Amino acid sequence: MTIAAIVGTSLVDEIAKRDPDLISAGGSRTWSVCGRNFVVAITELEPGDRLAEHHLPDEYMLLVPDDAVVSVEHDGRPPVSVPEPALVVVPAGTSTVHVAASTTVTRVFTARCDQQMRRAVNHAAGADPRAAPLPEPTETGGDGIRIHRLVALAFRRTLDPNRQEEFLMGPSLRAEDLPPELAGPWNGRHLAGAGSDNLILPRIRLTSPSAPMAVGGASGCRRCRR
Numbered sequence: 001m002t003i004a005a006i007v008g009t010s011l012v013d014e015i016a017k018r019d020p021d022l023i024s025a026g027g028s029r030t031w032s033v034c035g036r037n038f039v040v041a042i043t044e045l046e047p048g049d050r051l052a053e054h055h056l057p058d059e060y061m062l063l064v065p066d067d068a069v070v071s072v073e074h075d076g077r078p079p080v081s082v083p084e085p086a087l088v089v090v091p092a093g094t095s096t097v098h099v100a101a102s103t104t105v106t107r108v109f110t111a112r113c114d115q116q117m118r119r120a121v122n123h124a125a126g127a128d129p130r131a132a133p134l135p136e137p138t139e140t141g142g143d144g145i146r147i148h149r150l151v152a153l154a155f156r157r158t159l160d161p162n163r164q165e166e167f168l169m170g171p172s173l174r175a176e177d178l179p180p181e182l183a184g185p186w187n188g189r190h191l192a193g194a195g196s197d198n199l200i201l202p203r204i205r206l207t208s209p210s211a212p213m214a215v216g217g218a219s220g221c222r223r224c225r226r
Helices: 114-118 151-156 161-167
Strands: 029-034 038-045 051-056 060-064 070-074 080-082 086-090 093-099 103-110 146-149
Touching: 038 093, 038 114, 051 103, 060 070, 070 086, 093 103
Parallel strands: none
Antiparallel strands: 029 038, 038 103, 051 093, 060 086, 060 103, 070 080, 070 093, 086 146
């Protein structure tokens, strides 16, 4: 199935309503959709199957949303285990992702990864002439796999199940869905954004009978809190 898209318009890809773009020999199903300079690939990854990408020119991001044990191999080095929700940065080159139990992972590649871009359902729409080309990488950030734990998600899971929804500020990330007090053209959800280097905010302490700890807020910029 191909989604017809007009260059420069927004696109909503409802993957539950269409066939996957790629089905591996191991039964994993992948849906891909691209933006101006990136492509997002969502894969229902089956145990025993392997997501292999070869000779990528750029690093890519791998989002692990649950506690399924994910293993990542890169350029023939020993595998790195990711046993908890995390954002993983996989360096350029050849890599393989596999899991111990069925899970869904999301990967984000740059537009320089031509093969991954061509898998996208809307790739035929063509390039948007308004999109600036990607800058050349100025540094590699090291040649190892980098793992960033999703601390906020881990904290949310410490709450009682019937109170976990209180952790969310809202159901949507779209600017047009924000409440008026957070819908500024620059700051959005931020209380101290552009041009507010010396803003002093009072500390906020969040407590809850179901939370094992309290969270304090920071105030002012680093040079003002000496």
